[in-house]
Amino acid sequence: MKTSKFIISTLRDAPNDAVIASHQLMMRSGMLRKLGNGLYAYMPLGYRSYMNVQKIIRQELDAAGCLEMKPTVIQPGELWKESGRWDKMGDEMLKPQNRQGQDMVVSPTAEEAFTALVREGLSSYKQLPFTLYQINTKYRDEIRPRYGVMRGREFTMMDAYSFDKDQADLDASYDNAAAAYRRIFKRMGLKTISVKADTGAMGGSGSEEFMVESEVGDDTLILCPNCDYAANVEKASCAPEVPLNNEGKPQVKTDLAIEEVATPNVFSIEDMEKFFNAKPTTFLKALIYKVYNCGIDLSNAKGCKDLQTVTEGKQTYYPESYFCVLIRGDLDVNEAKLAAVLKASGAELANAEDVLRLSGAPHGFVGPVGINLPIICDDSTKDMHDCIAGAGKEGFHIKHVEPGRDFTPFMTCDVRTVVPGNKCPDCGGTFYMKKGNELGHIFKLGDKYTKSMNVTYLDQNAKPVTPIMGCYGIGVDRTLASIIEANHDDDGIIWPMTVAPFQVVIVPVKYDGQMKEVSDKLYNELNASGIEVLLDDRNERPGVKFKDMDLIGIPVRIVVGEKNLPNVEVKLRKEKESKLIPAEEACTTVCEIVRKELVALNS
Numbered sequence: 250m251k252t253s254k255f256i257i258s259t260l261r262d263a264p265n266d267a268v269i270a271s272h273q274l275m276m277r278s279g280m281l282r283k284l285g286n287g288l289y290a291y292m293p294l295g296y297r298s299y300m301n302v303q304k305i306i307r308q309e310l311d312a313a314g315c316l317e318m319k320p321t322v323i324q325p326g327e328l329w330k331e332s333g334r335w336d337k338m339g340d341e342m343l344k345p346q347n348r349q350g351q352d353m354v355v356s357p358t359a360e361e362a363f364t365a366l367v368r369e370g371l372s373s374y375k376q377l378p379f380t381l382y383q384i385n386t387k388y389r390d391e392i393r394p395r396y397g398v399m400r401g402r403e404f405t406m407m408d409a410y411s412f413d414k415d416q417a418d419l420d421a422s423y424d425n426a427a428a429a430y431r432r433i434f435k436r437m438g439l440k441t442i443s444v445k446a447d448t449g450a451m452g453g454s455g456s457e458e459f460m461v462e463s464e465v466g467d468d469t470l471i472l473c474p475n476c477d478y479a480a481n482v483e484k485a486s487c488a489p490e491v492p493l494n495n496e497g498k499p500q501v502k503t504d505l506a507i508e509e510v511a512t513p514n515v516f517s518i519e520d521m522e523k524f525f526n527a528k529p530t531t532f533l534k535a536l537i538y539k540v541y542n543c544g545i546d547l548s549n550a551k552g553c554k555d556l557q558t559v560t561e562g563k564q565t566y567y568p569e570s571y572f573c574v575l576i577r578g579d580l581d582v583n584e585a586k587l588a589a590v591l592k593a594s595g596a597e598l599a600n601a602e603d604v605l606r607l608s609g610a611p612h613g614f615v616g617p618v619g620i621n622l623p624i625i626c627d628d629s630t631k632d633m634h635d636c637i638a639g640a641g642k643e644g645f646h647i648k649h650v651e652p653g654r655d656f657t658p659f660m661t662c663d664v665r666t667v668v669p670g671n672k673c674p675d676c677g678g679t680f681y682m683k684k685g686n687e688l689g690h691i692f693k694l695g696d697k698y699t700k701s702m703n704v705t706y707l708d709q710n711a712k713p714v715t716p717i718m719g720c721y722g723i724g725v726d727r728t729l730a731s732i733i734e735a736n737h738d739d740d741g742i743i744w745p746m747t748v749a750p751f752q753v754v755i756v757p758v759k760y761d762g763q764m765k766e767v768s769d770k771l772y773n774e775l776n777a778s779g780i781e782v783l784l785d786d787r788n789e790r791p792g793v794k795f796k797d798m799d800l801i802g803i804p805v806r807i808v809v810g811e812k813n814l815p816n817v818e819v820k821l822r823k824e825k826e827s828k829l830i831p832a833e834e835a836c837t838t839v840c841e842i843v844r845k846e847l848v849a850l851n852s
Contacts, residue, residue: 250751251772251784256293259797269465271730272397274742278801280750287394287402294801297750299405302729303384305436305747306407313429315380315409320362322386326352328361331702333564337542337594341389355388360720363410364698371412374708377716378418380426382409384725396465398726399686405726411719412699414708419717423693426721430459430689433723436850437732438745442685444470445480456484456692460685461731470685471667475678483585486663487671487680492530492577492633500531503635505649507618512646516613518578521646525637532578533630533638533650535615537599537607537622543567544592550623550659552607563701566592571599571607573615573622575658576665577629583666587625590662609641616641618650623659626652631661688728694718742802743823746846751783753839754803756794758810760786767817767832768809774836780843804846805839 256279263273264283275281280295291299307317326344329335335352343355356362363381371377384407394402411422427443434441441459458481460470471485472478480486494500515524521532544566547553556567572591574582588596601611607622608615616639617624636650652658669682696715698704705713729748736743746752753775757768768784775782783803785794791810798806799822808818808827817835820827821842830838 250782251786253786255783257785257787257797257801258292259800267397269396269399269734270737271399271733274733274737274800274802275397275730278742281397287391287400289398289401289403294750298744298748299725299729301748301750302437302725302732303405303407306384306433306723306725309429309433309436310382310407310409313380313425315382315426315429318366318381318383320356320359320366320383320385322356322388324354324356324362326354328365328702329354331562332361332364332698333561333566333701334361335561336559336568337566339541339594341391343388343390356385357387357389358406358722359383359385359408360410360694360698360718361702363408364702364704364718367410367412368702368704371704371706371716374414374706374714377706378411378413378422380409380411380422380719380721382407382721397730399730400467401726404724407721407723407725409721411721412716413719414714414716416717419693419695419719422719423691426691426719427457430691430721430723434459434688434728436747437728438747438850439688439728439732439735441688442470442472442479442683444685445484456690458687459689459691460687461735462683463686463731463734464684465734466684466686468685468687470683471669471671471680472683473673473676473678473680476673476676478673478675478678480667482667482682483583485667485680486674487665487667488674488677489628489631490672492629493528494531494635495527500632500634500636503649503651505635507650507655508648509640510646510648511644512614513644515646521578521637525646525648527637529578531633531635531637533617533633533636533652534576534578534580535608535617535620535639536574536576536582536612537604537615538572538574538582538584538587538596539599539603540570540572540588540591540593540596541568542594543570547623552621553623571603571622572625572659573608573617573620574625574627574664575617575630575652576627577633580627580629581666582627582664586664590625590660590664610639610643614639614641614643614645616647616650617652617656618647620656624656625664626658626661627664628661629665686727686731686734687724688731689721689723691722692720694720737802740796741800744802744804745850746804746843747850749781749802749804751781751803752843753780753782753805753807754785754798754801755782755807755809756785756791756798758791758808760788762811763814764809764811767814771807771809771817771832771835775839778836778840780840805842807835807839 258279260277267273281289387406413419444458469482491499584596638650640647671680708714757764772784806820816829817832818827
């Protein structure tokens with residue numbers, strides 16, 4: 250390709266809304282143009298790298314035995330009502346209607362579509378297992394799209410779904426996908442961290458994210474330096490600690506009756522420490538949470554008798570419910586864990602009016618004794634005794650609270666936020682924290698969708714059986730942006746050879762005379778050798794060409810200058826120094842450079 254037949258449109262400065270390196274460099278290099286808030290178009294230069302990312306994904310999934318297909322982006326809303334996610338997905342899901350008034354969905358994810366399509370043709374156990382995938386457009390109506398294509402409203406995802414007879418098949422499909430993911434990201438030059446993750450609105454059991462370390466990452470990773478433990482903070486667990494009393498000894502049961510204490514102007518845990526001269530490990534912190542679309546049975550839960558339920562397909566849930574969450578005073582509640590335990594789409598602290606209405610006291614004075622709400626106890630409260638808690642009325646706390654004696658939990662589970670300094674549950678190492686961006690996510694969905702959408706096949710005994718599923722996704726745009734985040738300097742992008750829009754650029758100081766002849770000859774030789782090469786035949790100053798090519802980030806640059814002929818200058822974008830070689834040897838030398846790096850990345 251010659252620049253005279255291509256679009257090279259670089260910017261000196263990035264737009265004001267571009268605050269991270271990948272967004273800035275994609276805009277400045279001319280890879281992207283913005284159509285609207287969270288809506289970006291790939292220009293020819295960016296599209297080449299975008300398609301290279303897709304090519305690697307496609308090659309590895311095909312090699313792993315997965316089958317590509319192409320569902321529609323617009324889906325019937327009835328499918329989402331069958332699965333029970335029509336309302337659960339929330340406002341991120343765009344729900345237009347067609348001219349007949351039929352509810353439609355602009356696909357934010359594809360579980361329903363794949364399940365419905367498989368349902369039409371699945372009849373026998375002999376067809377299972379198999380894995381289908383797509384590389385397709387998605388739309389999520391993000392409240393605050395940011396960071397360019399890292400978190401846009403329209404984006405491209407690879408979605409794969411395995412359909413399996415049993416857990417052994419699902420485990421094999423899951424492991425097969427994980428291995429393919431590792432090959433995919435290695436070929437792109439990315440070092441990923443595999444972490445345990447929350448399944449979120451997708452549901453299911455086992456879940457693993459493939460993350461890259463990033464200073465601007467949306468995710469917080471909890472890592473152990475002594476073993477392979479790695480988890481998203483939304484999923485991370487830690488080794489339990491024994492709660493200590495004021496003397497630094499394990500807490501012991503008390504027979505003392507509850508004692509009410511006036512505590513004016515005592516609101517926070519810090520205030521309580523000073524007032525009671527006690528350690529925060531002796532405090533039971535009670536918080537009222539509003540929970541959306543809770544999917545567990547609350548029919549026998551305290552205070553939930555009259556709760557409204559909604560049934561979609563085979564899924565029944567509570568659109569709104571409230572819980573009192575108890576946790577040790579020095580810890581914080583992890584809302585993602587809480588939502589996962591309750592099979593809910595979200596959980597948030599209740600507002601002041603609801604807290605007062607439901608507990609009889611504002612936050613700071615809420616207590617577990619006598620409250621007419623289901624109580625969720627964090628695991629940290631299991632060995633707590635002789636505690637201090639809110640009294641359930643403003644300005645008062647109570648002492649000598651005994652869990653189990655003075656209140657009964659509806660559920661005890663892990664809902665704490667793990668932080669650096671906590672201990673690893675696997676080896677006892679001390680956790681540390683990093684920021685990361687999620688590139689891929691894999692789930693063991695089980696029968697969540699196949700059961701709700703009535704998918705069955707006939708087993709060896711001709712009996713109908715529900716298959717189980719796995720779900721595997723990679724964000725194409727986010728992966729491309731993450732490659733730039735990991736590979737750039739002050740001058741621009743430094744592409745890995747596998748993803749670069751071109752592998753080699755030829756830059757004649759002036760496209761004229763002998764410099765033109767040598768440049769054209771090299772261009773033809775490299776093209777004939779299968780190298781993706783760009784010839785900068787623009788009538789621009791050499792400095793402009795060099796600066797543009799550094800910004801664009803093409804891995805190998807050949808400079809053809811009159812002063813150096815019959816030699817040419819070869820420079821790798823990732824290295825500072827260049828070298829002079831005879832023009833007659835340049836094609837062979839450059840081909841070796843390109844193929845050596847490709848072998849290293851693709852091996």
